[in-house]
Amino acid sequence: MFIYENGIFKSSLLMEKNIKHGFSTRRGGVSRLPYTSSMNVGFGRGDEDDVVLKNIKILEELSGINNSKIVYAPQIHSRIIRKIENEDFTSPVDECDGFITNKKGISLLIRMADCVPVLFYGGNVVCAVHAGWRGTVLGICEEAVKLFSEYGVNPQEITVAIGHCIHSCCFEVKEDFVESVSKERGANFALRHIKKSENGFYADLVSMNEEILKNSGVINIDSSSHCTACNPDLFHSHRKTGGLRGTMGAVISL
Structure with missing residues (x-):
């Protein structure tokens, strides 16, 4: 279950572990551009860098994180x-x-x-992953579980929170997407998570990641039911806006 307060969501499973974390929305920040307002943590979206840095600091504070050094990077839809x-x-x-x-x-x-x-979170180790559709089918969540094992943490000890994202109601894809998923994960996997309707194909990234995590041995999974494209007043959505939008963030710390 996810709990909303002061512009961010938190996972009840991670809260039970006393892990500092948060998933931002488009609320609670200092951005003033119409399409980034008010919480944008992405550089290059139109806000001045100092505004973005203030928003990142606000996200940390709302997540209960203080006096911490933050790491972020350009994201490339990989499994790195x-x-x-x-x-x-x-x-x-x-x-x-x-x-x-x-x-x-x-x-x-x-x-x-x-x-x-x-x-x-598991065994006093934390991890944050950006799973676009490419990263999902490439197995970035499998890679995360594998890295936990290098710290001596078994999959059954790991708690996972899957935050808000685009859901199958809004994630329409083309046939080449279906072919790419089938090639990487198998045709049966694609059939389970991509549904065909008279209007086209609709993919479920949440259920894809849930299956991949469960097959990796993870049993404690908390998934948000909120679709970013369905709720433009609460979330930034690339698909909904055609790219004229801010960026949300997810942060975690021991």
């Missing part, structure tokens, strides 16, 4: 997750779509505007 071993970095770091750390005093930020934000 970077280990953050210490505070010897300057954001943005090299391109990737996720971070993992077992160090306190570091907060992990990924950004989205329809793609799937996934936060992980």
Whole structure:
């Protein structure tokens, strides 16, 4: 279950573990442009950099994160997750779509505007993943579970929160999308998660990631029911706006 307060969502499962985290909406920030207002954590969307940095700081504070060094990067729709071993970095770091750390005093930020934000906790390790459709079918969540094992954490010990993203009601795709998913994950996987209607094909990124996580051994999964494209007053959505939008973020820290 996800709980909304002060412009952000939190996962009840992660809250039970006392893990500091939050999924931003388009509310609660200081952006003033009509299409980024008021919470935009993405650079290059029209806001001045200092406005974006203020919004990132607000997101951290609303998530209960203080006195932490934040890491973020250009996202490239991959399955690359970077280990953050210490505070010897300057954001943005090299391109990737996720971070993992077992160090306190570091907060992990990924950004989205329809793609799937996934936060992980287990064994005193946290991870944040940006799972676009390409990252999803490439198995970025599988990669996250694999990296947890390198810290000695079993899949059954991991708690996962899948935040708000575009849902199957609004994520219309073309036949080449279906072919790409079938090629990477198999035809049966595509059939389970992509439904055909008289209007076209509709893909379910949430159920894709849930299945991939369960097949990796994860049993504690909290998934948001909110669709970013259905709720333009609450969320930024690339699909809904054709790209004229702000960017939301998901952050987590020990």
